[in-house]
Amino acid sequence: MIFKYLCTISSFRLHAHGRSLHTLRPYQQECIDKCLDSLKNGIWRQAVSLPVGSGKTVVFSNLIQRIPAPTSMATKTLVLAHREELLVQAARQIQRASPNLVVEIDQGTRMANPAADVVVASVPTLGRQDSPRLLRHDPQRYKCIVIDEAHHAAASTYGRILDHFASNSKIFIWGCSATLHRHDGLGLSDVFDKIVYQKRFIEMIRERWLSHMRVITVRTATQLNAVRNYAGEFSTGSLSHAVNQRERNLAVVQAYQSLAADRKSVLVFAVDVAHAKALTQTFNRYHINAHYVLGSTGASERERILFEFREGKIPVVVNCGILTEGTDIPNIDCVIMARPTRSPVLFQQMLGRGMRLHPGKSDCLIVDFVDSFKHDAAQVTVPTLLGLDPSLVLDCSDNILDENALRRKNQSERDAGNEIADEREAKFIETVHNFEESLNEQILPKALSSLKALGYRAHVHLNPLRFFELGKKPATMSDTKFSNQLEVVSSGDTNLAALSRFAWVCLSSDRYLLNVGSKMYYVTRKDSLWYGSTRNLRQYVISGSRKMHYTKEQQIGLRAETLAMAIKGMDSLVGSSLSNTMKKQLFWTANWRCKPPTCKQVSMLSKLGIRVPESVKRLADPENQSGVCRPASALKDDSNLQFTSRQTRLTRGSAANLILRLTHGSSKQWKQFESAKERLQDIQQRRESAAAANAIWTG
Template sequence: MLAVAIGAALGCRNARLLRLRRHWRNAHTLRPYQQECIDTCLALLQAGVRRQAVSLPVGSGKTVVFSNLIQQVPAPTEQATKTLVLAHREELLEQAARQIRTASPQLNVAIDQGSRLANPAADVIVASVATLGRVHSSRLQRHDASRYKCIIIDEAHHAAAASYTRVLKHFQGEEGPFVWGCSATLHRHDGLRLSDVFEDIVYQKPFLEMIREGWLCPMRITTVRTECRIDGVRSQAGDFATAALSQAVNVDARNLAIVRAHENLAKERKSTLVFAVDVAHAQELVSAFIHYGTKAEAVLGTTPTAERERILSDFRAGVLPVLVNCGILTEGTDIPNIDCVMMARPTRSSVLFQQMLGRGMRNSPGKQNCLVIDFIDWFRRSISLVTVPTLLGLDPSLVLKDTDVLDEAAMMRQLEEQRLQLEREAAEDASNIQSKEDEEMVRHFEDSFNHQQLPETLGSLEELGFVAVEHLSPLDFFSSSEEGDVRASHMAKAWRSQRLEAISSGDMRLPQLSKISWVCLTPDRYLLSHNNSMYFVSRDSSNQEGNWHGSIRKAKFYAASAPSRVARPPGPDKMMRPKGSKMSYTDEKPIGLSAHCLEDAIRGMDTLVSSKLKPFELRLMDRRAPWRLKPPTVRQLASLTRLGMDIPPAVHNWAREAAASESGTGGTRASSMVVRLSSALKDHNSPKMSSVAAAVRPLDRELITRGSAMNLILRLTHGSAKAWNELKKAKERIGAQNTKKAQAKSQKHDVWGGE
């Protein structure tokens, strides 16, 4: 028995010596940057920086760094000799414990997680933050804060979470233990500040520098554009909402594109890791790979532990060529043989993206490089999508083809080629889009006006002297009225007044739809102006239902003083406005009115307006009100000229003569007014004016009425001219495009010899 005991003791001694030899060998084989990081941290600790963060990329050996740092952190007191290592996943706990035992075999290391209770006497406690930091948990009370010299936080970008905060608060004392954290990405996408936990990032080394020095595996990048759109996916906590993202990208076409990309680009790769959005997406991808002849399995949160270990073992051994996961292998996964990473999960989080990217960056025997296939879906520029190009400071939509991540010249060359190609495509697309928009605009105007059902008393547009829809434009009012007068000069004066009213309102139907003086601003928007209010009926053309809705804007005055009566320029009515005040209108507010057609909308709004106005106000707004049939005022014509209308000189003369006659100061007979009108018409440059003058008969010729002028002023003031000018430009562009196509067709015909 004694011999057995002595043998066992010698065996333990030999094992301890072996561990110490391994420790000595490991301590002298730290990479230069790892030793530099430890030396920097210790020097700054000596200088008083007690809450430090270190940023090192995935695969750089962060666990090795803190495993060797632990022994070198001085104890602030005789009893404060213990170290607490915090991690949030079981794989990270096991990895940290294993590495610490290797680096410091003389230390007693214990794991505190769930049902596993750590021995409080252990030198190093590797603890689950979910276990210690749980709300109202007594587990944390088992650890005496005064016994700890150091707290290590693995994957430190999680350290601002509430569970970490509860643990750190427990260990706060007069000075508290030294807090050290490490992560590949020391920032969070949820907005929580890591500065509340760490004072400074004391050491960092970019992953490109690590690749350049050979510490990380060479990386080749291929980006694949898909037809899947993700610009409509909502955001949640700084990233895409998982359920909405899965619904957008988990479609057959995109899943097939992923499988085809592996078949075409990574068929010879031994170990391909695919990142999916969620469980459903991962399962669909596995089915797609298997369907097209590639062995694949998935590791999910619901995968039993034994099954997960079996799958990971097969993947490490190269028996399983494709492994799909969602949120399982993003952190703490040490599988160096991964030689292809497929980014099938779009993300706005640089933290998540770099964690996924880093899975293939570790060196491994026989591994020449890692291929990263990044799938870039259609997105708006305003969306901060993270891709491999964005990590390199390039355009997120840059398409790379098997490009070495360190080959800046090749990337710049591809970027320039893509820029030129995109410019050509953009010019072509813009032309096509513009052409479609132009055609849609022209069709919309023509459908709204040319095909409308006109009142029988007015006849057809052609009979009224119209040759194009543009004649309803306020800027073309005089040319349209001239043509109409030449063609229909035999009709009665009353009919011509009605015709002028219809033309000036912008819609030939309006005089028959309503007695009140509505005007058309665009085919989808109509206006009724009254003193201190403006009423609108509008239609949302993007809505398939195309319902009409009512709204209102009201006048408001500023810097009010003593009230005075001021004439409203366009019309005969008076409005009370404080002297020296300024007027503006409130924002447009909806009225509870909805109709399926314009007729119902106008009638409904008429009912509403009639209930709010007094009878004399309604009479003034009637299209047949006597004041509207009078000649326009000089002020109205001045307003129209200022708004861009080209008014014939004859009309100005006529208005002045009419104003003089009304005031009784002109003393001019009507016959002499007609003579001067005819003379002015003949002298005007327009080729149509002379023919119009020939049709003038004494006392029954009207070019414009006061009501028509009011209509035109309202339309021009509220954007009608802009809409009609856009229509004119659209027709010009369509004409130019048709001419260009005809010339191209003619040239092609000439090249091939023709008939």
């Protein structure tokens, strides 16, 4: 019986995925032609962006045979993938497209025949440090390297493989992915020169190459404000603790019962193992036949569940991180997004599981769970992918292909909450709102409570010009803790210490700076993406006097979706060029940062417009001819000072942060904000006065 069942699975694997490769879809043929034309024009490292379900494997399976061999011996192709499902899928598809080629898999205990025409290789197997398997492949015998799911290509394992083949300067590197962005902030420009072809999933739906999509937004009361972030994504453990609650799991099941009970194949995405099991148990408690698929699920058990899911015998499958890539189950007609994410990459991968066409499937229902967050932009939703307000609520009556109608709906919802007609007032409101909104993003709840303990008013601590303003006498705490708090405060963004070990500073909500000696590293937001750049401080001599100037800002190959990803990528770049000793000097915890400020720093702060308290100025006593500032302990018993040393513990690191921010544009940002706020208050006061006068007259 077991043998018969396994035979049934094998037969299904060979036939259920089959499709005619003799007739390519028009865009697939267009993609292949564009790639070959670009190769003729000398672009040897190409990337292609096609959405999930568009047949990326079909494209490169048909492309391989048409790639010309640069030499008589360079005829082989290497296909790289990071998961077994992708390896098997690629090997089968290539064999169907080119039956005359010998295709072999190189993974674990399976060693490819060196004479094979195409080697489909596991990246973990070949890319291990000092992997002997990699040496079996002669770079001069290969004409092409194909990278499936190319958004992973900046990882070190891929780098070791590509370095091995670097001696062959004529090797063609081709990568494909639905999402050519990474989670960790590392750019792909070192791997690919150009995206030669791309197609958006909305285009594919409109042209009917992907299933039509219906979206229903389900808003919950679950709070994500306290969920920690790591590398631009929610921390899995913290997120699971927030969403794996009985009430929310019950809401998922009730949403299924009311919205998707008539759907045949429903895929649910959970946060982690515990969440997947809890959701499955909740489904079963309401007599719904649901199973979970986890990384720990045995291969035969996984095959059985997915086989019955494809056959329609299991209506609901819950998974966590297993069915996001390399899974071809076209009959999925409903996807329940029970796993919040900040990553557009992950969101599109989950969404794409239901977008494949299938006989008898008219559309795919997306149930998009949106949890409460101070700023909804922190959670990716279907509207954010369409360039709309993340808080926009969609229902089945909304046609996602009618972009104009969606924009009108989006605008009407915004207008409903904004009754201000005065354009000048609206402009001031926008300036103040955007500035305060960006500040809220920079303040963690835990940081707020600690800042209140220090006596800082809300938002004032982020203004370098008002750094020393205190609201009340701060609570007693150790000098070390106080010093660390002020170090974070002076950076302008209380999240920075959690994002990086390096002492970054916030210049504005769209621009951040890391100073490394005479070199400046920036990450800047433009059009919702973060980019990296750098410039140097150079010295020159005119008429015997030394002058300093900055070189022109140069862009570097870093592009990221979030600030956390951008900073992590830049940290990797900076760290790779410095010794361990130099890196430690850039840390928040570097010893020099805890020392008293220098006299030059205190003088510079005053020149830059900061109202420095007398207690701080006296740290740089002008009678001290050595030029060394007096230590804070020397002020301990001075009762005539306006502030005690504990209240005004300005460190050398804090002073450096303030000076960097003020000399690179932060003061301009704050002056614009305060000017807009003052003019807005003036307009509102005049309106209130006019309303009061009118009430008296009509009374």
